[in-house]
Amino acid sequence: MKRQLPIAITFILGFVLTLQYFIPHRSFEIVYEVTNIWLQIIGFFAMILGILSLVMLHWDKIQYKKTNWGYSIVTLVSLVGITLVGVIGTEESPAFNWLYNYILAPISATMFALLAFFIASAAYRAFRARTIIATILLLAAIIVMMGRVPIGSIISFGIFPKLSDILLNYPNVAAKRAILMGVGLGAAATGLKVMLGIERSYMGSD
Amino acid sequence: MTIYEKMMNIDRRWIYLIVGFAVLVPAIFPFTVPVAITPEVRSVYKFVEELKPGDYLFLGIDYDPSTMAELHPMSKAIMAQCFKKDVKLIITALSQNGPGMAEQLINEISTKYDKKNHIDYCFLGYKPYPGITILNMGVNFKLTFPNDYYKVPLDSIPVMRGIRNYTDCKGVIDVCAGNIADMWIGFGNGRYGVPLALGVTGVMAADYYPYLQSGQIFGLMPGMKGAAEYETLADYKTTGIKSMAYQTTSHIIILMFIIISNIGFFLSRKKAKLG
Numbered sequence: 001m002k003r004q005l006p007i008a009i010t011f012i013l014g015f016v017l018t019l020q021y022f023i024p025h026r027s028f029e030i031v032y033e034v035t036n037i038w039l040q041i042i043g044f045f046a047m048i049l050g051i052l053s054l055v056m057l058h059w060d061k062i063q064y065k066k067t068n069w070g071y072s073i074v075t076l077v078s079l080v081g082i083t084l085v086g087v088i089g090t091e092e093s094p095a096f097n098w099l100y101n102y103i104l105a106p107i108s109a110t111m112f113a114l115l116a117f118f119i120a121s122a123a124y125r126a127f128r129a130r131t132i133i134a135t136i137l138l139l140a141a142i143i144v145m146m147g148r149v150p151i152g153s154i155i156s157f158g159i160f161p162k163l164s165d166i167l168l169n170y171p172n173v174a175a176k177r178a179i180l181m182g183v184g185l186g187a188a189a190t191g192l193k194v195m196l197g198i199e200r201s202y203m204g205s206d
Numbered sequence: 207m208t209i210y211e212k213m214m215n216i217d218r219r220w221i222y223l224i225v226g227f228a229v230l231v232p233a234i235f236p237f238t239v240p241v242a243i244t245p246e247v248r249s250v251y252k253f254v255e256e257l258k259p260g261d262y263l264f265l266g267i268d269y270d271p272s273t274m275a276e277l278h279p280m281s282k283a284i285m286a287q288c289f290k291k292d293v294k295l296i297i298t299a300l301s302q303n304g305p306g307m308a309e310q311l312i313n314e315i316s317t318k319y320d321k322k323n324h325i326d327y328c329f330l331g332y333k334p335y336p337g338i339t340i341l342n343m344g345v346n347f348k349l350t351f352p353n354d355y356y357k358v359p360l361d362s363i364p365v366m367r368g369i370r371n372y373t374d375c376k377g378v379i380d381v382c383a384g385n386i387a388d389m390w391i392g393f394g395n396g397r398y399g400v401p402l403a404l405g406v407t408g409v410m411a412a413d414y415y416p417y418l419q420s421g422q423i424f425g426l427m428p429g430m431k432g433a434a435e436y437e438t439l440a441d442y443k444t445t446g447i448k449s450m451a452y453q454t455t456s457h458i459i460i461l462m463f464i465i466i467s468n469i470g471f472f473l474s475r476k477k478a479k480l481g
Contacts, residue, residue, distance in 0.1 A: 141464075153242055
């Protein structure tokens with residue numbers, strides 16, 4: 001029963017929801033609407049599980065003073081603090097907005113801005129014409145990089161942007177489309193395997 | 207270590223320092239660079255420009271503060287263009303830290319154009335699980351958002367009167383960082399056929415060109431350059447166009463480092479061959 005019931009629910013829901021996509025009838029629309037509401041409610045419980053898992057993981061780190069346990073204190077204090085300020089003071093409260101505007105926003109923006117430095121260092125090391133493939137990668141990178149900034153257009157009399165567009169619209173699209181088709185077919189096959197009970201790893205190992 | 211080897215092994219701290227200086231140059235000596243308009247950005251601008259007063263546009267502000275430097279300017283320009291044209295906006299923020307970004311934008315631009323909440327626009331706010339939220343909004347906005355961000359029931363909001371789902375909007379423009387764009391393509395456009403345009407970060411842009419070619423999105427604004435282009439078209443110049451100077455100097459420096467490393471590589475290889 002522990003295994004059969006989830007498989008039965010998965011099969012029935014998977015089958016009905018696949019069917020409703022192709023049948024534009026009101027009864028199927030109702031099924032679709034109700035299922036979507038259920039999805040959001042179930043998703044909320046998944047969020048509770050996620051928060052519990054995060055708290056347990058960091059609590060364990062603090063309790064046994066594992067490596068970098070100090071960061072775990074920061075994580076838990078931030079989690080409880082922001083939640084309390086948000087719940088007690090409402091989202092529009094000055095305290096919540098202050099935390100958002102003066103702590104979260106600058107920290108996030110700074111972290112992302114640091115990428116520019118890492119990218120510069122990585123490009124210097126990676127883009128070296130060691131082989132033919134590496135040379136193609138190097139040329140493509142230079143063309144796209146210079147094609148996407150105004151200076152590239154000025155120094156090349158508009159050639160870099162045109163070449164950049166060709167690279168993005170043809171080789172890039174061809175490769176991406178092939179990957180997307182593969183991913184799509186793989187997802188459909190996995191979905192079918194889950195619906196038919198062939199793929200059961202989502203139920204755990206018990 | 208020979209000079210060629212040194213050219214190939216510059217300490218990363220020097221690279222960081224020089225990139226830092228390169229970024230400082232436009233701040234100390236400001237300059238502007240001309241921006242060429244690409245068709246993918248022009249089509250977004252044209253779409254908004256062709257909307258009539260009273261038309262509805264759905265605007266997704268689906269990014270966190272980490273990407274605000276790239277995405278805030280284009281959101282501002284789009285919102286300003288809509289408010290100038292009296293286009294009604296329905297706004298959501300489906301990224302966890304997105305509501306703060308959306309609020310900043312709304313407060314700044316609505317004040318500038320004297321637009322009122324619930325009359326000229328409605329900010330629905332955030333709900334977790336963007337995929338499900340997008341699907342539900344396609345049935346009825348009230349399914350996911352019975353109240354707006356400020357806890358006001360949707361039924362009592364004048365601008366939402368008679369507005370049920372995407373079919374009542376002329377289109378969706380989603381400005382996002384992350385996979386929410388994929389959900390808009392798969393569920394918003396794929397399931398409900400809503401005309402969709404995207405504003406994405408520079409690193410994401412290459413991923414969305416196939417959708418542009420297939421017509422699943424009618425426009426694409428890639429990163430800071432896209433923002434600068436949109437600002438130029440909408441004549442609403444803020445940080446997007448200014449940032450082009452910073453991007454120019456930093457790109458030149460990165461290119462110089464690549465050239466130095468390759469000269470070092472070729473000369474050291476030549477020297478090794480000669481014995």
